[in-house]
Amino acid sequence: MYKFKKTPFSRFLFFAFLDMFLFSLALYAAFALRFGGEMPAYYSSMLAPAALLFVSVEILAFGACRVYQASWSYFGMYEMWNIVKAMTLSLLLLAGGSLLLRDFSFFQRLPRSILFINFFCALFFTSGLRISKRFYLHILKGQSGSSQGKATLVVGAGNAGEQLVRDMKRNSYSVYWPVGFVDDNPQKKNLNIHGVRVHGGREMLPGLVARLDVHAVVLAIPSAPVGEIRGILDYVHQAGITEIKTIPGLNELLGGKKVSLNDLKEIRIEDILGREQAVVDTALITASLRGKRILVTGAGGSIGSELLRQVIHFQPERVVALDIDETELFHVEQELKGQAEGVRVCPVVADVRDRVKMHWVYDNHRPHVVFHAAAYKHVPIMEEYPEEAVKANIFGTRVVAELAVQFVTERFVMVSTDKAVRPTNVMGATKRVAEKIVKELDGKGVTRFVSVRFGNVVGSRGSVIPIFQEQIRKGGPVTVTHAEMTRYFMSIPEAVLLILQAGAMADGGEVYVLEMGDPVKIIDMAREMIRLHGLEPDVDIPIVISGIRPGEKMYEELLTAHEDVGRTSHPKICKAKDSNRHDPVLSRLGKLESLVNTPDHVALRGALQELVRSYRPEVLAVQGSRGRIVPLKREAAGGGAGG
DSSP states (O other): OOOOOOOHHHHHHHHHHHHHHHHHHHHHHHHHHHTTTOOOHHHHTTHHHHHHHHHHHHHHHHHHTTGGGSOSTTOOHHHHHHHHHHHHHHHHHHHHHHHHTTTSHHHHHSOHHHHHHHHHHHHHHHHHHHHHHHHIIIIIGGGGGGGTSEEEEEEOOSHHHHHHHHHHHHOTTOSEEEEEEEOSOGGGTTOEETTEEBOOOGGGHHHHHHHTTOOEEEEOOTTOOHHHHHHHHHHHHHTTOOOEEEOOOGGGGTTTOOOOGGGOEEOOGGGGSSOOOOOOOHHHHHHHHTTOEEEEESTTSHHHHHHHHHHGGGOOSEEEEEESOHHHHHHHHHHHHTTOTTOEEEEEEOOTTOHHHHHHHHHHHOOSEEEEOOOOOOHHHHHHOHHHHIIIIIIIHHHHHHHHHHTTOSEEEEEOOGGGSSOSSHHHHHHHHHHHHHHHHTTSSSOEEEEEEOOEEETOTTSHHHHHHHHHHTTOOEEESOTTOEEOEEEHHHHHHHHHHHHHHOOSSEEEEEOOOSOEEHHHHHHHHHHHTTOOBTTTBOEEEOOOOTTOOSSOOSSOTTEEEEEOSSTTEEEEEESOOOOOOGGGOHHHHHHTTSSOHHHHHHHHHHHOTTOOTTOSSSGGGSSOOBTTBOOOOOOOSOO
């Protein structure tokens, strides 16, 4: 059977013919109201020519005000306002025409009150037609909709919650059906929003879940601090709800973006890790990146790929995505194709240690800004293969940084780590040397060099969170190396935003330290992740202490023994003030270079110690456990005499 295909033109014809009928009906109603239902024959003869005039003008006004481009199913206040504007325009045209043509007998006989009565009648009929479908979908059909989706409580009766409930009721294929709101604002209690009642505060969650047979909870509070989210989740867990959804935070909803069902996502551990999201100076970042050529090394990694995603939104001329892993590079390139409108994306397979190839990259692309994120980062593996960490993290950094000076790059931003502070592992020691290389090269040319040091990012490949997720998926056990081990955490998007901010505000030679919030106990995070899966720690999923791995610290630190903290213009970016400013390493890399291709790991570690005197490979986890380092304020702690 032939199915009628809806097109913009067919929709226009459908509504135009209906409006012609309604406009004619409105004009007849206007005459009937004007004369109390008994229209004199003198005026009834005017109906046909008046209808031709009125309907023609009103149809043209509706077209001019884009009324026919609105969706019938999504008719709302904006569409209603367009109809009001169109009817007002038609009223003005008809009134103006009757005034200009008042000498003609037709306009002399036409009662002026008809214009105004017709205005209200036509407005009522045409808006009523368009509201009818929403009334059917949301009121009549919606009464039986509760059986089609899961009974859902929406936490947050603000704008986001209202938009979600409206979308749930409008979407006939929604798997969620709203049965109530929960909101801590007492002024909203007992209000009805789209027919859904606000029952009260979060403390009512367990009772409501049982009474309303709730199967899912949606958190619709994009501005909520993580402490509030944790408090709400405590009540959700008490109620036994395992299906918990949330919406993106305010940073992801910029530009007035409306919330819909498509925005719903699983609640994740990063949503409750205890950090407030950073706000950056987008104007400053835009000024540093717009129209520029940007090189990102390590582009296939967690930080490198996110750098690419965010950099392209600041309208650079091109981004050069460089990585040794062609598979990850391919995936990143495919992802960016749909986002990088007007930005040239140049994938390059290369090893940062290859000076000849890197010279070619610089010579062909002439980058203005370099974000150096290429590095080996996995602590236990680098303990087994220290020579690879030295090659990539030290000599790779030297190659990329020296070429930046040679090719007059404007800015060079190196991604560093808190493990570079009083390192107990090879990875941290090599990153500390890399920081020193970058600092030493600043001032050798026009290039401004800066390092950005921060802790763990949530969800990076090989990090603890994906490992825990996989262990929980398999039914456990979840392995934690030590019950007292803590780490700093921030989300990958936030870390990258702050890297961009730090790079834009750098004068050269700084080591910036990102404010990481409070350290999080790994075992507490494991317990919370188990609960997010609807399970009980040590009941459904056991937690096992596996022992500290080689090179691990109990506590991570953000400042070395010679560093103090200095504030910057950004509240979440601090500057490490180094009292040991003159510590050149470039002239002292010869010994390390001679050992890097030998199997003598002991001598290699010894050469690293000569460059980083606080590096203590023999003391695996004791060094960092002598004193807890609170964010950006160093307490007394054991360590070497140098950085």
